Amino acid sequence: MNDIHEIRKIAVIKSAFKQKYGIPRQPRLVxxxxxxxxxxxxxxxxxxxxxxxxxxHIWLIWGFSRNKIDMNVKNPAWKPTVRPPRLGGDIRKGVFATRSPYRPNSLGMSAVKLLEIRNVSGKLSLIVEGADLLDGTPIYDIKPYVPYSDIITDADKGFAHGVDTAIDVEFPENLLSKVDEEFRAPLMRILELDPRDAYDRESVKPCKMAFANVDIEFEFQGGKLVVTSVKKL
Known part of the structure; x- marks a missing residue:
């Protein structure tokens, strides 16, 4: 059972997510x-x-390329249980019952909206919307999303009971204006989804997040996220 099979990278994704912190927990949330x-x-x-x-829409099969798991060693550093953030980080579930990035093969899959097939000067690319992938993530396969078989209307949600409730965000106009216009609405949505770790949401310590070409700092004050600083990268 220790066979290693080669998976070839077919593409990479260019996204606004420059670090793992702040990436939506599922695709198409932003x-x-x-x-x-x-x-x-x-x-x-x-x-x-x-x-x-x-x-x-299409399916992307991709790799958690920033994980510190070396699958070329005899006993890869994976664990049979993980602590899902959705459950507050205190309850353990089997790794195969979660979408944790720390898995035996570090593979992820996301359904995204296909906007355009682009071919500029002989360079082929796809423009997609709703991807939850870090900039530079390797893509191993692409498949069409087929509604008649991919939609399961009577599926049980298990412990993943839908999207977390959005929280209020205070983003001063003088700081929001420093963000490129195309990224303003998506950034607001990311903050509304509360990028903080689920087990750290009682903390009032300052947080920092890199997104697109800016660094954003924010704090949790009075029941809402308050953006305190925006700096160009």
């Missing part, structure tokens, strides 16, 4: 935020995506 999937030289072939434009 509307209007675009990312670009750029194919590697071997897969930079328009024939490989012929017909993909007929689909509105």
């Amino acid at each position: 509307q209007g935020l675009k990312s670009e999937i750029v194919f590697g030289d071997e897969f930079n072939n328009p024939d490989a995506v012929r017909g993909l434009e007929e689909f509105s």
Whole structure:
């Protein structure tokens, strides 16, 4: 059971998420935020995506590339149980009952909206919306999202009972104006989803997050997130 099979990277994603902190916990929670999937030289072939434009959404199979798990060693450093943030970080569940990034094979999957297939000067890429991937994440496969089989209307939600309730955010106009216009609404949505760790939400300590080309600092004050600083990277 220790066989190692090669998985080839076909592309990388360019996104506004420059660090793991602040990335939405699931795909498509932040509307209007675009990312670009750029194919590697071997897969930079328009024939490989012929017909993909007929689909509105696609599946991305990708890798948690920042994990400190070396799958080339005999006994990879994975654990059978993890503490899901949704449960406050105090309750353990089996790794295969969660979407934890720390898994035996460090693979993730996300359904995203396909906006455009782009071919500029012979360089093939896909423009997508709603990706929850770190900038530079390797993409291992792309498949069309097929509603008739992929939608399961009677699925049980388990302990993942929908999206967390949005919280109030105070973002002073003089600071918001420092953020490029295309990123303002998505950034507000990310903050409303509360990027802080679930087990650290009682803390009032300052937090910092890198997003697009800015560093944002914020604090939890009076029941809401208050942005205190925005600096260009």
